[in-house]
Amino acid sequence: xxxxxxxxxxxxxxxxxxxxxxxxxxxxxxxxxxxxxxxxxxxxxxxxxxxxxxxxxxxxxxxxxxxxxxxxxxxxxxxxxxxxxxxxxxxxxxxxxxxxxxxxxxxxxxxxxxxxxxxxxxxxxxxxxxxxxxxxxxxxxxxxxxxxxxxxxxxxxxxxxxxxxxxxxxxxxxxxxxxxxxxxxxxxxxxxxxxxxxxx
Amino acid sequence: xxxxxxxxxxxxxxxxxxxxxxxxxxxxxxxxxxxxxxxxxxxxxxxxxxxxxxxxxxxxxxxxxxxxxxxxxxxxxxxxxxxxxxxxxxxxxxxxxxxxxxxxxxxxxxxxxxxxxxxxxxxxxxxxxxxxxxxxxxxxxxxxxxxxxxxxxxxxxxxxxxxxxxxxxxxxxxxxxxxxxxxxxxxxxxxxxxxxxxxxxxxxxxxxxxxxxxxxxxxxxxxxxxxxxxxxxxxxxxxxxxxxxxxxxxxxxxxxxxxxxxxxxxxxxxxxxxxxxxxxxxxxxxxxxxxxxxxxxxxxxxxxxxxxxxxxxxxxxxxxxxxxxxxxxxxxxxxxxxxxxxxxxxxxxxxxxxxxxxxxxxxxxxxxxxxxxxxxxxxxxxxxxxxxxxxxxxxxxxxxxxxxxxxxxxxxxxxxxxxxxxxxxxxxxxxxxxxxxxxxxxxxxxxxxxxxxxxxxxxxx
Numbered sequence: 001x002x003x004x005x006x007x008x009x010x011x012x013x014x015x016x017x018x019x020x021x022x023x024x025x026x027x028x029x030x031x032x033x034x035x036x037x038x039x040x041x042x043x044x045x046x047x048x049x050x051x052x053x054x055x056x057x058x059x060x061x062x063x064x065x066x067x068x069x070x071x072x073x074x075x076x077x078x079x080x081x082x083x084x085x086x087x088x089x090x091x092x093x094x095x096x097x098x099x100x101x102x103x104x105x106x107x108x109x110x111x112x113x114x115x116x117x118x119x120x121x122x123x124x125x126x127x128x129x130x131x132x133x134x135x136x137x138x139x140x141x142x143x144x145x146x147x148x149x150x151x152x153x154x155x156x157x158x159x160x161x162x163x164x165x166x167x168x169x170x171x172x173x174x175x176x177x178x179x180x181x182x183x184x185x186x187x188x189x190x191x192x193x194x195x196x197x198x199x200x
Numbered sequence: 201x202x203x204x205x206x207x208x209x210x211x212x213x214x215x216x217x218x219x220x221x222x223x224x225x226x227x228x229x230x231x232x233x234x235x236x237x238x239x240x241x242x243x244x245x246x247x248x249x250x251x252x253x254x255x256x257x258x259x260x261x262x263x264x265x266x267x268x269x270x271x272x273x274x275x276x277x278x279x280x281x282x283x284x285x286x287x288x289x290x291x292x293x294x295x296x297x298x299x300x301x302x303x304x305x306x307x308x309x310x311x312x313x314x315x316x317x318x319x320x321x322x323x324x325x326x327x328x329x330x331x332x333x334x335x336x337x338x339x340x341x342x343x344x345x346x347x348x349x350x351x352x353x354x355x356x357x358x359x360x361x362x363x364x365x366x367x368x369x370x371x372x373x374x375x376x377x378x379x380x381x382x383x384x385x386x387x388x389x390x391x392x393x394x395x396x397x398x399x400x401x402x403x404x405x406x407x408x409x410x411x412x413x414x415x416x417x418x419x420x421x422x423x424x425x426x427x428x429x430x431x432x433x434x435x436x437x438x439x440x441x442x443x444x445x446x447x448x449x450x451x452x453x454x455x456x457x458x459x460x461x462x463x464x465x466x467x468x469x470x471x472x473x474x475x476x477x478x479x480x481x482x483x484x485x486x487x488x489x490x491x492x493x494x495x496x497x498x499x500x501x502x503x504x505x506x507x508x509x510x511x512x513x514x515x516x517x518x519x520x521x522x523x524x525x526x527x528x529x530x531x532x533x534x535x536x537x538x539x540x541x542x543x544x545x546x547x548x549x550x551x552x553x554x555x556x557x558x559x560x561x562x563x564x565x566x567x568x569x570x571x572x573x574x575x576x577x578x579x580x581x582x583x584x585x586x587x588x589x590x591x592x593x594x595x596x597x598x599x600x601x602x603x604x605x606x607x608x609x610x611x612x613x614x615x616x617x618x619x620x621x622x623x624x625x626x627x628x629x630x631x632x633x634x635x636x637x638x639x640x641x642x643x644x645x646x647x648x649x650x651x652x653x654x655x656x657x658x659x660x661x
Binding site for chain 2: 016017018020022023026027028030031032033034035045050073074075078079080081082083084086101102103104105108109112113163164165166175176177179180181183184186187190191194
């Protein structure tokens, strides 16, 4: 997994609430057996029209917006458990998603792919959308060790929560499987005791 | 004083990482062709095997044809990849044509792979279905599928607890699907995020196992990764004699353990909601998320009734997509497609309910109707009860099992702009095919729509 420590980047705004994983990556694109190429179909049916032409006013198609940070409306990533949604965001080049509320499964999937979901207050999110609208080139500074997200050269800043374990994983590029494989002896010991208890 | 959720969870915790997640042991792992190939590839890259292959079962379901052979080369590759991976890693595989094949969340319970007190996971958000048996069951991503394969464990943060009580008795003709659509309409699509639900109360207790599965199935549509119902005699009777359930003395011993799986009287939940069953009526959705539902007797909300700008924008976006107007009634709206199936409503009781409405009628000429039983076993049972004949006489096509038009990964797609009354679980934009318009409802409402070609209340036919 790729490490993530600090990121300074412009952002792409997606001021829509309840963005579900079927919009992030529609089911018809889930047929691959590897993790490659999903970025091409990120937000497919919002990004392209019926003739496969780019929809000019969709933020991902607007040249004034770019960067590694997606700023999205409340309840981002609801619906299906498809990790393809995280692969699509990563494939497109996003490392951070900022929203005021995330769906649980999406949040785990993002973290397991080196994408940092940052939950901010409604007020901060609202200000961010306004600022980006005023100046699409504003730079956000995400500092994972300090757990802060700030607009560069401005006083607008917010702290965010992340549990210590997941923070360490991102800072060092480690994943859960590395940890679990080291726990095998404990797992085997647990199995023996557990079987005795539930068979009784 | 503990909740049933806490009792089961604690029994499966191996240890806790300081200020981090817990190591949770998983009893049963279900996999399918769409969310597993990258996990198997991960194991190969790490040069490790599946730790407990006997605890994993693999039905092919998401990307299978419900008619004829697999023709799409990508789908074919995905199905073959599952078969080959199962062979390489020694996992039980129920491929196309296998007697136990079907939708993963239909197959688990009907084979007795789903048991009370278990932790059950699958790379699919509707894994919550298995909670109907008093199990902790939830959907996971592909990285987590790989974790379970590698160690039979997951690193998880313990969710908060939420109890939803449905008290009293449902009115005649009102179903579990109406109940869960009603609850989701009340709580919204994020109302349960961060929580694990226990459904309780007389109206829940009175439901059959099939109906309980419909309830738990849609927990994720409120944002909850899972929802469960304490097991009781109905649960034990359902499981007795199922192919993989314990047998004889073993079964009796298990039952005495399973009987301890209930919430203590004074246990405290982080959040609790109560509803009166008598308030619930026939439901349908009008918008583009499962929280946008209403009673058939109600009308679509008006903008003026919403106080927040974002909600108004959300309603406008949904109504533009659906081509509906504020304050419209859903009754008498013309529809084009009907889909009866999925892990939400693809079980034998759903087939019976639809057949009862359809019996003696023909489907409306302009409607395309698909009935997709949830498994081969459901299809066989429907056949032996004469239900398939009833559907055939109504000119309604009964397909082979699979996820089908619920997510339209295969050819079962609703065309752009067309309306489909669907017994599935999601009405997201394009869910049933690009540009498709989905109205979620019970099998009864869907069957009545097939016959009349428009939305009618099945209880007033």
